[in-house]
Amino acid sequence: MTSPDLRTLPKAELHLHIEGTLEPELAFALAERNGVTLPFADVDDLRRRYDFEDLQSFLDLYYACMAVLRTEQDFTDLATAYLERAAADGVRHVEMFFDPQVHAVNGVPVDVVIDGLRAGLDIGRERFGITGGLIVCIVRDHPVASAEALLDEIAPRAHELLGIGLDSAEVGYPPSLFEGVFRRAAELGLRRVAHAGEEAPAAYVWEALRLLEVERVDHGIRSIDDPELLAHLAEHRVALTVCPLSNVRLRAVPELSAHPLRELVDAGVVVTINSDDPSYFGGYIGDNYAAVASLGFDTAELAQLAANSIEASFADAGRKADLLAQVREWAASA
Numbered sequence: 001m002t003s004p005d006l007r008t009l010p011k012a013e014l015h016l017h018i019e020g021t022l023e024p025e026l027a028f029a030l031a032e033r034n035g036v037t038l039p040f041a042d043v044d045d046l047r048r049r050y051d052f053e054d055l056q057s058f059l060d061l062y063y064a065c066m067a068v069l070r071t072e073q074d075f076t077d078l079a080t081a082y083l084e085r086a087a088a089d090g091v092r093h094v095e096m097f098f099d100p101q102v103h104a105v106n107g108v109p110v111d112v113v114i115d116g117l118r119a120g121l122d123i124g125r126e127r128f129g130i131t132g133g134l135i136v137c138i139v140r141d142h143p144v145a146s147a148e149a150l151l152d153e154i155a156p157r158a159h160e161l162l163g164i165g166l167d168s169a170e171v172g173y174p175p176s177l178f179e180g181v182f183r184r185a186a187e188l189g190l191r192r193v194a195h196a197g198e199e200a201p202a203a204y205v206w207e208a209l210r211l212l213e214v215e216r217v218d219h220g221i222r223s224i225d226d227p228e229l230l231a232h233l234a235e236h237r238v239a240l241t242v243c244p245l246s247n248v249r250l251r252a253v254p255e256l257s258a259h260p261l262r263e264l265v266d267a268g269v270v271v272t273i274n275s276d277d278p279s280y281f282g283g284y285i286g287d288n289y290a291a292v293a294s295l296g297f298d299t300a301e302l303a304q305l306a307a308n309s310i311e312a313s314f315a316d317a318g319r320k321a322d323l324l325a326q327v328r329e330w331a332a333s334a
């Protein structure tokens with residue numbers, strides 16, 4: 001039997017930083033359009049620096065490149081370019097992270113970012129049939145007061161957002177710092193997710209669950225070190241948004257074959273597959289599914305991972321039922 005085309009498997013992408021889809025070519029085009037000077041000679045020079053030692057070494061480059069994003073049109077162009085690639089990878093629903101505190105440092109108001117990304121999502125829906133929304137991320141190594149000020153700013157537009165997340169440098173910035181911020185976000189009607197257990201230990205995942213009351217955990221791979229936590233995640237069906245190629249590139253795991261994905265699935269955890277920052281990590285979501293297939297996951301298991309992504313999404317019940325039927329159809333014909 002030939003292996004099925006994983007790019008036609010209908011799926012949701014639940015862990016995607018839209019700024020992490022900025023390809024070097026677009027970065028230089030936007031730099032020129034906006035009169036911003038990037039600290040790299042050219043596209044090839046920038047790509048050569050995509051050799052990361054850890055999360056922080058990646059974040060340094062990632063935040064530097066974000067300086068080219070200035071106008072509403074820039075954010076629309078960025079989102080549209082991603083959605084076109086995502087559509088080719090079988091993505092039918094996407095929940096997109098963005099980092100307004102970093103854009104604010106560059107003088108870009110959060111309204112510009114939201115307007116630009118929402119226009120991109122509208123194009124994605126019309127052109128590619130992709131549904132989805134935005135998850136505003138708190139940059140955890142900025143002061144808590146800055147996160148609180150951001151909530152003040154977005155409060156009137158909370159109904160235009162799906163949720164709140166927590167990202168950036170993890171170790172030393174535990175979820176507990178943001179308990180009040182997340183409580184207020186919940187009062188605004190935002191769904192809650194957080195990066196936890198990417199580089200930091202399982203204790204950060206417990207904090208995200210107990211103090212931030214998250215509905216999904218982003219990465220969460222260090223949960224593997226805590227059997228009680230694994231049992232809790234499985235029992236309560238709290239999904240992990242796992243990003244295998246990211247974990248390899250940022251050396252959260254020594255190599256793909258050492259990834260704890262199989263153990264997480266065997267423990268009964270609801271695992272989903274995602275790309276994180278695909279421009280920087282050598283692969284979009286289709287490449288991540290292909291990496292999982294190379295670990296020995298069979299067609300039925302890959303279809304189950306896609307079904308998990310739909311079930312764990314914040315799509316409405318009708319959309320979920322429709323997409324789950326599409327996954328079943330794919331599996332039956334694979």
Ligand SMILES: Nc1ncnc2[nH]cnc12
Binds near residue numbers: 167168169
């Ligand atoms: N993998 C990651 N972890 C934490 N913050 C991020 N921001 C963008 N990518 C990230």
Ligand SMILES: [Zn+2]
Binds near residue numbers: 015167195
């Ligand atoms: Zn991430």
